[in-house]
Amino acid sequence: MAVLGASGVTGRRVVAYLAARGRETGSRRWVAAGRDPDKVRRVLAEVGVHDAEVLAVDIARPQTLKSLAERARIVLNLVGPYAPSGREVVAACVAAGTHYMDVSGEMQFIRRIIKEFDAAARSAGVKVVQPAGFESLPPDLLVRAMAERGKERFHQSFAEVELEVRIKFPPGLPRPSDGMSGGTSQTMIAALLDDDAAVAVDPAALTADSARAEGVRRLSPIKVRPRRGSDGSVIAPMLPVAFINPAVIHRSAELSGDPPFRYREGTALPSTGAIRAPSLVLAGVLGGVAALQRRSVQTSRAARRRYARMMSALMPASGFGPRPDRLEGWTWSMTVHARTTGGHTLMGRVNGSGHIGYLSTARIIGETGLLLSENGATPSTPGCLPPSLAVGTVNLDRLTPAGLTFQID
Numbered sequence: 001m002a003v004l005g006a007s008g009v010t011g012r013r014v015v016a017y018l019a020a021r022g023r024e025t026g027s028r029r030w031v032a033a034g035r036d037p038d039k040v041r042r043v044l045a046e047v048g049v050h051d052a053e054v055l056a057v058d059i060a061r062p063q064t065l066k067s068l069a070e071r072a073r074i075v076l077n078l079v080g081p082y083a084p085s086g087r088e089v090v091a092a093c094v095a096a097g098t099h100y101m102d103v104s105g106e107m108q109f110i111r112r113i114i115k116e117f118d119a120a121a122r123s124a125g126v127k128v129v130q131p132a133g134f135e136s137l138p139p140d141l142l143v144r145a146m147a148e149r150g151k152e153r154f155h156q157s158f159a160e161v162e163l164e165v166r167i168k169f170p171p172g173l174p175r176p177s178d179g180m181s182g183g184t185s186q187t188m189i190a191a192l193l194d195d196d197a198a199v200a201v202d203p204a205a206l207t208a209d210s211a212r213a214e215g216v217r218r219l220s221p222i223k224v225r226p227r228r229g230s231d232g233s234v235i236a237p238m239l240p241v242a243f244i245n246p247a248v249i250h251r252s253a254e255l256s257g258d259p260p261f262r263y264r265e266g267t268a269l270p271s272t273g274a275i276r277a278p279s280l281v282l283a284g285v286l287g288g289v290a291a292l293q294r295r296s297v298q299t300s301r302a303a304r305r306r307y308a309r310m311m312s313a314l315m316p317a318s319g320f321g322p323r324p325d326r327l328e329g330w331t332w333s334m335t336v337h338a339r340t341t342g343g344h345t346l347m348g349r350v351n352g353s354g355h356i357g358y359l360s361t362a363r364i365i366g367e368t369g370l371l372l373s374e375n376g377a378t379p380s381t382p383g384c385l386p387p388s389l390a391v392g393t394v395n396l397d398r399l400t401p402a403g404l405t406f407q408i409d
Contacts, residue, residue: 006054062088107243122383145393160338163265165332233271235266379391
């Protein structure tokens with residue numbers, strides 16, 4: 001397995017996790033790769049890894065990508081934004097017969113990869129897995145496992161699915177870097193400037209059949225207005241982004257042969273006692289931000305350029321990220337309530353720990369990479385796949401080392 005972009009904000013956490021897992025299991029199955037090998041070595045030393053193999057790989061030099069893909073069983077690509085250069089990494093992996101995985105939330109990029117490489121990946125027996133971090137592996141796996149349970153128990157498909165995430169922050173005052181890194185801000189700017197910018201907020205962005213896509217948009221629009229949850233809590237838009245998981249989950253349903261269903265998700269904020277008013281205010285602010293994000297990608301190209309310039313001036317640059325002492329201490333859970341076409345109900349939950357965007361994501365993609373690199377451990381179906389179909393719901397317990405625990409009632 002190769003970790004490309006090992007010196008980045010997320011990449012350094014992935015190699016630290018893989019090194020720890022190697023010490024637990026007594027084996028190492030990965031190499032670290034990046035454009036500047038000296039920088040990669042410095043970062044490895046900072047996270048306590050001193051004996052890893054380091055490869056010089058520059059995405060702008062196709063031969064280095066080819067060499068990397070030919071020697072790896074799977075490449076974890078952590079070099080974002082993905083739209084400018086991710087295609088070349090995917091192409092090298094498919095040509096070499098090597099699995100590929102990333103944490104991209106760029107729907108335009110993922111959609112183009114599916115269109116260009118799905119048939120070739122299937123022919124080569126390769127899995128191209130996107131996105132496989134906090135977004136969207138835990139919710140996709142949980143919803144898919146529950147859908148399979150519904151079929152087994154009731155012989156019925158889903159009619160409605162509602163997911164609520166609850167996040168407990170670490171002690172101390174929040175910092176700006178807790179919420180967004182420079183890489184994330186650069187990704188948002190790149191999405192604004194993309195010719196297919198509006199795809200970013202389409203719940204059917206990854207749905208292949210056009211008639212089904214229209215049905216998804218009609219049945220399951222992405223709503224960002226705050227609402228009440230099942231327990232009376234205030235439900236704000238999904239954090240950190242409201243427009244990624246729906247498209248992935250609807251693609252999983254399509255590839256699994258399930259009919260479209262209504263899917264809603266959001267972040268549950270406490271709403272009792274003295275914290276009720278602040279929660280309502282925060283939910284309103286988050287809803288307004290999400291609505292602005294949607295509106296901005298649906299405007300003209302000239303207007304999107306203006307938005308991008310403003311964001312470049314206000315948002316953090318590449319290299320900015322969370323402090324190491326703010327990565328631990330987070331806990332989170334996703335709870336799903338589902339109703340089948342016959343009115344039966346199911347409930348499921350996944351619990352996790354660590355900063356959702358960086359530490360938890362790093363653990364998730366690292367462990368998933370180990371799983372996919374193991375012969376026969378995951379379903380054999382190749383192609384451009386959402387996480388649940390690449391990993392397989394029989395492997396829920398295999399993600400325990402990454403801090404994920406699943407429960408389905």
